[in-house]
Amino acid sequence: MTQETRIAVFRPDDERLAEAVELLEALGADPIADPMLAVEPTGASPRADGDYTILTSKTGVELARAEGWTPSGTVCAIGDRTARALREAGYDVDLIPEEFSSVGLVRALDGEVAGARVEVARSDHGSPVLTEGLNDAGAFVHETVLYRLVRPPESGVSVERAAAGELEGALFTSSLTVEHFLAATDERDLREEAIAGLSTAVVGAIGEPTRATAEREGIAVDAVPENADFEELACGVVERAAPSYRE
Template sequence: MSREVRVAVFRPDDERIDEAVDLLDALGANPVPDPMLAVEPTGALPAAGSADAEADYVVLTSKTGVELAADAGWSPGDATLVAIGPATAGAAREAGWTVELTPETYSSDGLVDLLSDRVDGALVEVARSDHGSPVLTDGLREAGAEVHETVLYRLVRPESAGESAELAAAGELEAAAFTSSLTVEHFLDAAAERGVREAAVAGLNDAVVGTIGHPTRETAENHGIEVDVVPDDATFEALATAVVECAAPAHRGR
């Protein structure tokens, strides 16, 4: 019944968009892949873990960051390795590293809650993208940690992005699944470049919009996008499932 539910998905244009399409297809939806993120490595590696900058904790916030560091031959050394969630932890274990801590909530807030009672006086290395939330670094510093941040990669908008914005503006999307604040912003930028931003927002507000986490929800709502679904589990699988389940009965009722 949900096969006609067109769901826009904005994962990076690598295996993650392919996996997202496969998942949505398995859920009976009609995926509309429109990558809003592309990875540009900076070439930088975490300072901590080297002989001259041993960290007490190393915090990794994405599978991409793990893979870039591992491919460059970096390892966390004797530091306590902290992963933001299961995908990041899985990539770290594939690299041969031992993941000792993962928060209950897969977010910057969850990491701060996990580490705040552990890091007073510790050196914490945070390795992530250029769009990492200050919630993490500020929270760790407030907990008494010395924080060193390394930007492993930049997240940019692919030039080809924007098909979903045109579909939304035309009223031809039943749902959209945003996985970060940056995907929301890049969607709106792509819509603006095509002269359909206002219509695209209106189209989303006639559809089902899901976000991973409340910071992404807040970004969307600050731009006038009404959010219908925020799953408790901050994974794409949970988001896609919730969005399709929410969108299918609404579509059938039209």
């Protein structure tokens, strides 16, 4: 592979983006870093009287800890990254679903939470699948928004590269990264050109909901990893985008 394999990555401009860039470079790709998400804390803290408390992200854990949150009951984490953040913050982790998703957590708790108070602490773009599924399981669900996810005003370099046909791959890690990418195309009046440019690239989506969002907007998705894991996503897209794969 050469450094001409240009892969757009949209992770927030923190350690997640730095790690993504490092991984892509290690894979021999040329990362086009274009953060499509930024975190705006609300200053809220999870309720401390739940029978179950669910954290869905490392960011949420860090913000809860900063607000002095003390957990009660069973603490649940969606995914190893969130669980690791909880432990590093000094909290116990009682449950991690086998499938790292809202659906997986609902399945893990189904039959256990009827009549229980369940606190869900996450961003303002959390999937309703989690809260609705818990409600259907008989839980009394309360949701606390710990942070909002917004699009950085400087985002959009990947839009221009896509429109010019200068991307070999793109890594969408949530439905919101798709929506914010398209908002950036509209700001530049380049939606049709950018989508056309992506049609000649290898487009990866972290999971089926992200794929559905992209394809609903006319972006064809070429790769979805078996697990909702960024490294797996990046490896799959880089491999397919490599010149030797395309020959």
